[in-house]
Amino acid sequence: MQKTPSIAYNLSGWMDTSPEVRPAVNDNWQSRRELAAALRRLNTAVLTRDVPTELLQSVTATMQAEAARIEANEVVPGTKAQAERNSTQHGQLPDIFYEINPASGQSNAIAPPMHIWQTDGRVHACVTPSWSYEGPFEHLHGGIIALLFDQVLGAGQRITGVAGRTGTLEIRFHHPTLLNKTLHLVAKVDRVVGRKKFMVGELWADDVRTASCKGVFISERNWPDAIA
Ligand SMILES: CCCCCCCCCCCC(=O)SCCNC(=O)CCNC(=O)[C@H](O)C(C)(C)COP(=O)(O)OP(=O)(O)OC[C@H]1O[C@@H](n2cnc3c(N)ncnc32)[C@H](O)[C@@H]1OP(=O)(O)O
Structure with a gap:
């Protein structure tokens, strides 16, 4: 008899098959996407403009008040x-995951955000990191590259039909990665050994492979029966 997948792990439908970002599930999530985009814009502007102190203080007061208005709602x-939360109107788990994940969430202001899709047994992603993600001068922070790989390889392991947590990520940084440029990532399953999924991935800026990654993702003992 087929078991009902746990809501905590059933992410069927989360993965796109198109390089186009899917529409938000409703006006509420569309509005959250737009707010997240405005927050990203504000963050990058603050980091990249010569702003008078008085203006910074004024904007801070406004933002504190706006944060309080949002915080006044149900947690x-x-x-x-x-x-x-009322999943028929608010979205199912895959929809929510798609919106709030810190690497790819369209509605999460700290996400670059990266778009991920699956074709031909591989997972692809594109992302354009702004100045907000600078590490070495004018280049992408290595920790952000690790975040992107974790997400893309972690998503790609679902090709096996079984999810798992990141056990190990091993990244080789071949060249500095420029900011404000559309980057492409690709990942695939290298092999599966018991509960371990060995993933490999690459990060490309135009025709330059700037980083590559090997990852081991490990399923919990009872997870295979819980995943749709
Ligand atoms: C949700 C849908 C997503 C869908 C898409 C979403 C993408 C999300 C991507 C983000 C994913 C994350 O960030 S996850 C968050 C970061 N990761 C974590 O928090 C994981 C924390 N660690 C753990 O929970 C645990 O250590 C596990 C689950 C990784 C392993 O625990 P375990 O299951 O008890 O492992 P154990 O029995 O000792 O070992 C099983 C086998 O794995 C090997 N092994 C054990 N640990 C490791 C390890 N760290 N690296 C390599 N190999 C290891 C052992 O040698 C053994 O091999 P053998 O003897 O069988 O050969």
Whole structure:
């Protein structure tokens, strides 16, 4: 008898098959996407403009007040709680995951955001990191590259039909990666050994492979039966 997948792990439908970002599930999430985009814009502007102190203080006061207006609403913390909130109107777990993940979430202001899709047994992604993600002068921070790889390889492991947590990521940085440029990532399953999924991936800026990654993702003992 087929088991009902746990809401915590059933991410069927999360993965896109198109390089186009999918529309938000409703006006509420579309509005969250637009707010996240405005927050990203504000963050990058603050980091890249010569701003008078008085203006910074004024904007801070405005933003504190706006944050308080948002905080006055019901607390629904985390992906699972969001998905359990009136899911027919608010979106199912894959929709929520798609919106709030810190690497790819369209509605998460700290996400670059990266778009991920699957074709031909591989996972692809594109992302254009702004000045907000600078590490060495004018180049992408290595920790952000690790975040992108973790997400893309972690998504790609679902090709095996079984999810798992990141056990190990091994990244080789071949060349500095420029900011404000559309980057492409590609990943595939190298092999599966028991509960371990060995993934490989690459990060490309035009025709330059700037980093490559090997990752081991490990399923929990009872997960295979819980994944759709
Ligand atoms: C959700 C949908 C997503 C869908 C898409 C979403 C993408 C999300 C991507 C982000 C993913 C994350 O960030 S996940 C968050 C970061 N990762 C974590 O927090 C994981 C924390 N660690 C753990 O929970 C645990 O250590 C596990 C689950 C990784 C392994 O624990 P375990 O299951 O008890 O492992 P254990 O029995 O000892 O070992 C099983 C086999 O794996 C090997 N092994 C054990 N640990 C490791 C390791 N770190 N690296 C390599 N190999 C290891 C052992 O040698 C053994 O091999 P053998 O003897 O069988 O040969």
